[in-house]
Amino acid sequence: MQLTGKITPENLMSLEAYSKWRKLHKGEVIAHRKLRSVQLGEHLNLQFESETTIRYQIQEMLRIEKIFEEEGIQSEIEAYAPLVPDGGNWKATMMIEYIDVNERKRELARLIGVEDRMFVEVEGYERVYAIADEDLDRENEQKTSAVHFVRFEFTPAMRAAIKAGAAVKLGCDHTHYPAHLQIPAETLASLAGDLK
Structure with missing residues (x-):
């Protein structure tokens, strides 16, 4: 998964490429998510997002929903990309x-x-x-x-x-x-x- 600073349809993986990548790297992403998760008291959990976590979320949604058409891909990007921190x-x-x-x-x-x-x-x-x-x-x-x-x-x-x-x-x-x-x-x- 290549981090580019901006998630676009062009820099997401195809469903086939992601399927292969996922088998090798899913554990790394889960470890990254766990590192960025903070439990506050017994009942509040904050999962701090990053380009890695959001790219993974988008790729997972595309995989699960079998989305490969441009409009559907763009819709997933629009739903999740705003959660990537912007440096400030x-x-x-x-x-x-x-x-x-x-x-x-x-x-x-x-x-x-x-x-x-x-x-x-x-x-x-x-x-x-x-x-x-x-x-x-x-x-x-x-x-x-x-x-x-x-x-x-x-x-x-x-x-x-x-x-x-x-x-x-x-x-x-x-x-x-x-x-x-x-x-x-x-x-x-x-x-x-x-x-x-």
């Missing part, structure tokens, strides 16, 4: 995870607005709150969604501090889900690579 931010898929169906229903009602209370705090700087669900609203008056897409925008000084090794916290200050943790060093090193 981190983007993540945020999942609210409760195994018990009744507990999930109850908690999704209590956690309305949780996506807007997610933050990243770079050592020495103010908190950066998530910009959530830019593609469509994922909550209503009764409940929030179990999946949100969030973006954290950093100033040039924050980006420089992260790249220089500053500690970074991930947190949530929602009334019903107060939690924070320091992003583990290995994960932070991977995320720092997203910044310019």
Whole structure:
């Protein structure tokens, strides 16, 4: 999988080429995803996306749906490519995870607005709150969604501090889900690579 900085139909693999590539490299992509996954408390997981994770997602969708026509390929790119960080931010898929169906229903009602209370705090700087669900609203008056897409925008000084090794916290200050943790060093090193 060649990283180019921009996902286009021309630089995606054909279904046949991807099938061969996948057999050899699926484990590497899963390890990359795991490295970029941060569990916040018991029920919130943030999967920080990258060009690698999004290319893989698009290729998987094309494979599963057997999409090979230009229009379908373009549609998948338009759905997922906005989740690739652009050098000034981190983007993540945020999942609210409760195994018990009744507990999930109850908690999704209590956690309305949780996506807007997610933050990243770079050592020495103010908190950066998530910009959530830019593609469509994922909550209503009764409940929030179990999946949100969030973006954290950093100033040039924050980006420089992260790249220089500053500690970074991930947190949530929602009334019903107060939690924070320091992003583990290995994960932070991977995320720092997203910044310019």
